[in-house]
Amino acid sequence: MRNRREVLKALGGLVLGSPALAQMAPGEGIPGGVRVPAKSIPWEGGSCAFCEMPIKTPEGAWRGRTFPKGFFEQTYSQIAFEKPRPAPHNPKETVEALHFESIACMVNYAWVHGLRDGEGATFYVTDRGAYDPARPQETVRLVPARSATFYWGERMMVVMNAKLLAFASxxxxxxxxxxxxxxxxRQRFYSFQTLLDLAPLPEMNLVALLARHAGLLKGEDHGKHSH
Structure with a gap:
């Protein structure tokens, strides 16, 4: 867990400008470590542990916008735990996994809270190559993030404006x-290790979300994000 001084220093740097993502060779994964099985996905009512947006694409108009079928699910990500841990918003409850609507949300959450792949947890991402937007929940195939290749497209639209998709190969x-x-x-390829090294990753309302998870902001509405 990062202390407040470390987070404040990082947030100050973000305000001045986020670093550009450096290109790395595709397929460079994190070394092995404990492999925790992926957990079931709570599509109905599930929300992102970082930004609290739904992990399932809303039907019809939602907050003034209508999204294509399967738009949210294609970037679903998960951190599965070896042992249950306190729930993010209710320490009296425990969870076996955390769920995220965006790859960047998962990486940024891990950055703030000091979670590491292979150390009592396994990070998973949706394989976009096996995904069919016409059958979103049915075709979400989770693969270990450590072995995935990540694609960044400058003008690609995905949730939280993260510009990232994951592929099994x-x-x-x-x-x-x-x-x-x-x-x-412009296009780039990254390994998961590269994304972790460059965290926090730029996305919508980044500074406010990081500050809130670090305990620097409380009691404010953090559902006001744009996709």
Whole structure:
């Protein structure tokens, strides 16, 4: 767990400008460690542990916007724990996993709270290569983040404006990039270790969310995010 001085220092740097993501070779995973099985996904009523947005795409208009079918689910991510731990918003309860609507939300949550893949927890991401937006919940296939290849597209639209998708293989990520190079502009590939090294990752309302999770802000509405 980072102390307040460390978080404040980091937040100050974010206000001045977030660092650019450096390109790394695809497929460079984190070394092994305990592999905790993925837990069931609470699609009905489940929310992101970092930003509290739904993990399931809302039906119809939601906060003034209508999202395409499967828009949220394609970036669903999870931290599964070896032993139950206190729930984020209710310490009297315990959870076996934390659920996130965005890859960046999971990485940023882990950064603030000092969670590490392979140390009593396993990080999972949705394999976009096996995903079908027409059947969102049915085709979410979770793969260990440590072995995934991550794709960044400059103009790609995903939840929290994180611009990140995960793929089970480097080839699948490269094929996706080739098919979308005209729409997405600049493109990059990352390993999960690279994302962790560069955390916190830029996304919507980043500073307020990080400050709240660090205990620097309390009692404010943190559901006012744009996708």
């Amino acid at each position: 480097a080839k699948a990520a490269q094929d996706f990039a080739e098919a979308h190079k005209a729409q997405h502009g």
